[in-house]
Amino acid sequence: MTMSKQNYIESLLRELLIDIVERIASYSLKNLMRVKLSSSVLNQVANEPSVYQKVILLSIPVFIWSCSVVRRCTSFLEMCRPLGNLEALYRKGVYEFFKRSDSNGLGILSQAADGGHIGASYVLAIISIFNGDESMREG
Known part of the structure; x- marks a missing residue:
């Protein structure tokens, strides 16, 4: 008796399936x-x-021109951000700080940098240098 593809997947440990799907998500x-x-x-x-x-x-463009694409991409990014996706945090922080001049963007960037996002660390360092005083030495 041959096991169907569906039954084979269901027979795997859930933790193993999660690990496999996480790896797929991290590539594409x-x-x-x-x-x-x-x-x-x-x-x-x-x-x-x-x-x-x-x-x-990476497949979601940073600059989105179409309104329908904006809504879909924004809702996906907003779903990823509270779950700790570093790229989503970085994008939101940059947008809030530079586009909206909102200081909350620095907190979001800091959260991404603390998680290990290199781009967020770089942007925070540059902002610190341009702020001057004590933050310039930190940058």
Whole structure:
């Protein structure tokens, strides 16, 4: 008797499935979406918070021109940010600080930098240098 592909996936440990889907998410957003569409079990696993922490956002453009794309991308980024996705935090922090002149952007950038986002660390250092005084020495 041969085990079907669906039964085989369901027989794997959930922790192993989560690890596999996290790795897929960290390499390709497109492949993560394909995994979500492949089965209901993998769709459930792909909705784990740890997967959204690791999802790579390179395929989402930084500058978005179309209104319909803006809404979809923004809602996806807003879903990733509270779950600790460093790239989503970095983008939100840069947007808030430079576009809106909101000092909360520095806190968001700091959160991304504390998590290990190199770009956020760099931007915080440059901001500190340009602020002068004590923050210039920190930068």
